[in-house]
Amino acid sequence: MFTTATTTSQKILQMFAAILLFAAVIGLILFIAGRFTGKRDRAIAALYLGPTVLMLSVGLLYPGLRTIYQSFLDASLKNFIGFDNYVTILSDPEQLTVLRNTAFWVLVTPFVATGVGLLYAILVDKARMESFAKALIFLPMSISFVAAGVIWKFMYEFRPDQGNIKQIGFVNQLIVWLGGEPQQLLIDSPLNTFLLIAVMVWIQAGFAMTVLSAAIKAIPDDIIEAARLDGVGPWGMFRFVTLPAIRPAVIVVITTIAIGTLKVFDIVQTMTGGRFDTSVIANEFYSQTFRSDNRGLGAALAVVLFILVIPIVVYNIRQLRRSEA
Amino acid sequence: MTTAAPLTTTPVATTETKKLSAAASAKAKLTSPWASLAAVVLAVLWTIPTFGLLITSFRTTEDIRRSGWWTTFTNPLFTLDNYKAVLDPEQAGANLPDSFLNSLVMTIPSVIIPLCLASLAAYAFAWMNFPGKNILFIAIFALQIVPLQVTLLPLLQLFVAWDIDGTFWTVWLSHSTFALPLAIYLLHNFIKEVPASLIEAARIDGAGHVSIFFRVLLPLLTPALAAFGIFQFLWVWNDLLVSLTFAGAPAISPLTVQLSNLTGTRGTAWYLLSAGAFVSIIVPVTVFLLLQRYFVRGLLAGSVKG
Incomplete structure (x- = not known):
């Protein structure tokens, strides 16, 4: 039951066994909880929260603390080396490229994706076939980053410009149609990083559009009517009515996308594997930990990722609190 | 994702x-x-x-x-x-039919388990009194910010020590754990909106916590459960990082891993990559098209509180 399932029937059986085992645990908890009559909140709460607290402690808290500890160890996790891994991240030229790329990702993706999403939300608002138009932009949200990576790798595909060889990647074909030379798009740094960022923008714009569209529709009628009676024009309406009203939603969207972008791994992994100077922290963490067996450095990279996420989350929560107040 | x-x-x-x-x-x-x-x-x-x-x-x-x-x-x-x-x-150099099954086998328990556990926990936080409740809730809420990367290597070492490395259990356990903080937070937001009078009325009728949970709350929770369930389904189905770390072996690797490997080994075989991409896309896109309403509701779920 706890071994590797290899055949189809084994796999399916193991899945049902896992679900049944889990159901039995839940059933036991509920059965015991049902024995307690009256207001025995403490005991029942302990039962209800027990599995959750156990899983979070073993699965998140302990590994997190252990990684922080391991970030001060060497590649084989045997010797204590102080802050050396962090010094490497901040001074090694390769690691500096990783930091630079991560900065590009986090500074560009949230704003472009949110801008496009907002523009589109306004353009299709109350338009004919609004939900169909939205679904087109939103669809990339539902597919995996791996599939998105494959889709875009094909867009960027390059064929050398010689004889009667034709381009099969759409972007290079556009370049040729416009009279340019086809480029090895995913090889030239730092252009390639921005081409990978485009994939993330393509995915996240749908999220921004959905949230902002809902925010726009929630603006009360009377405010709009009052502004209209005051003779506010379309740009003024956007600048002084729409934008202030949806400002909290815009901030939440930007910060949420920024957090997701910091952790981006799949796109880089699928499209370049981090080669050609395209690696980012999340990808570098994976290569150092699992490919190069440089585990101390990998742990330090994970901790850096953690440290970078914190201020964005705190800002996000602050904004939420303020908008709720 | x-x-x-x-x-x-x-x-x-x-x-x-x-x-x-x-x-x-x-x-x-x-x-x-x-x-x-x-x-x-x-x-x-x-x-x-x-x-x-x-x-x-x-x-x-x-x-x-x-x-x-x-x-x-x-x-x-x-x-x-x-x-x-x-x-x-034989032709593809990757076993997509098998990995399709693997994706399914990985995803289904990884949705059911955190949903059940989170409902229980959210109920306890919303409708029970016990010492340390607020601190515990804030701690769980705060765990949301932990990036998965921070947990992967120590978890892998644990799974090796427990002798379950290379099995589906690693994926079920880790995905379920990672989902809990968000699921609890969301369901708690939803549950605490249920009027206290409803709970009180049930309690006066002699209902205990178990029957209140099943008879009163569960029916009301269905939309929130559906929204989070779909979200978690897509998340697990589309995940690469966790699967690559714990289930990279061909026998149990899901579609994302196989497709990702294919881009490495057969990077220019577009006849394979294009078809492979759409084999991996078909399930999430179908889920999305059929259940778009719930999915969008899930996305906007923070607004449940108003």
Whole structure:
């Protein structure tokens, strides 16, 4: 039951066994909880929260603390080396490229994706076939980053410009149609990083559009009517009515996308594997930990990722609190 | 997807009853034809990449190598051979039918387990009194910010020590754990909106915590459970990082891992990659199209509180 399932029937059986085992645990908890009559909140709460607290402690808290500890160890996790891994991240030229790329990702993706999403939300608002138009932009949200990576790798595909060889990647074909030379798009740094960022923008714009569209529709009628009676024009309406009203939603969207972008791994992994100077922290963490067996450095990279996420989350929560107040 | 966060936080209301929104009136005067044109241009831009690869997946190997997919319109010739090839382990060099099953086997328990546990926990936080409740809730809420990367290596070491490495258990346990903080937070937001009088009435009728949970709360929770369930389903189905770390072995690796490997080993075999991509996309896109309403509701779930 706890071994590797290899055949189809084994796999399916193991899945049902896992679900049944889990159901039995839940059933036991509920059965015991049902024995307690009256207001025995403490005991029942302990039962209800027990599995959750156990899983979070073993699965998140302990590994997190252990990684922080391991970030001060060497590649084989045997010797204590102080802050050396962090010094490497901040001074090694390769690691500096990783930091630079991560900065590009986090500074560009949230704003472009949110801008496009907002523009589109306004353009299709109350338009004919609004939900169909939205679904087109939103669809990339539902597919995996791996599939998105494959889709875009094909867009960027390059064929050398010689004889009667034709381009099969759409972007290079556009370049040729416009009279340019086809480029090895995913090889030239730092252009390639921005081409990978485009994939993330393509995915996240749908999220921004959905949230902002809902925010726009929630603006009360009377405010709009009052502004209209005051003779506010379309740009003024956007600048002084729409934008202030949806400002909290815009901030939440930007910060949420920024957090997701910091952790981006799949796109880089699928499209370049981090080669050609395209690696980012999340990808570098994976290569150092699992490919190069440089585990101390990998742990330090994970901790850096953690440290970078914190201020964005705190800002996000602050904004939420303020908008709720 | 790295989009686990969206569910948490969205200070917007979802009422769609308004006749005229600010944006609509701004747009109306914003020379409507140009606005429509811009919308169409954006929609086309966003659709072309997927559309191009979809067309490609039905073209012959020869055609794919020799010309772009846009030439198909003047010279249409379609085939299912690419799908046959990619689904045949001998030809593809990757076992997609098996990995499709692996994806399913991984995903289903990884959705059910955190949903059940989170409902119980959220109920305890919303309707029970016990010492340390607030601190515990804040601690769980705060765990949301832990990036998965921080946990992977120590978890792998634990799984090796428990002798379950290379099995589906690693994926079930880790995905379930990672989902809990967000699920508890969301369901708690939803549960605490249930009027206290409803719970009190049930309690006066002699109902204990178990029957209140099943008879009163569960029916009310269905939309929230559906929203989070779909979200978690797509998250696990589309995940690469966790699977690559714990389930990289061919016997149990899911579609994302196999497709990702294919881009490494057969990076120029577009007849395989295009068909393979769409085999991996078919389930999430179907889920999305059928259950779009719930999915969007899940995305806006932060607004449940108003």
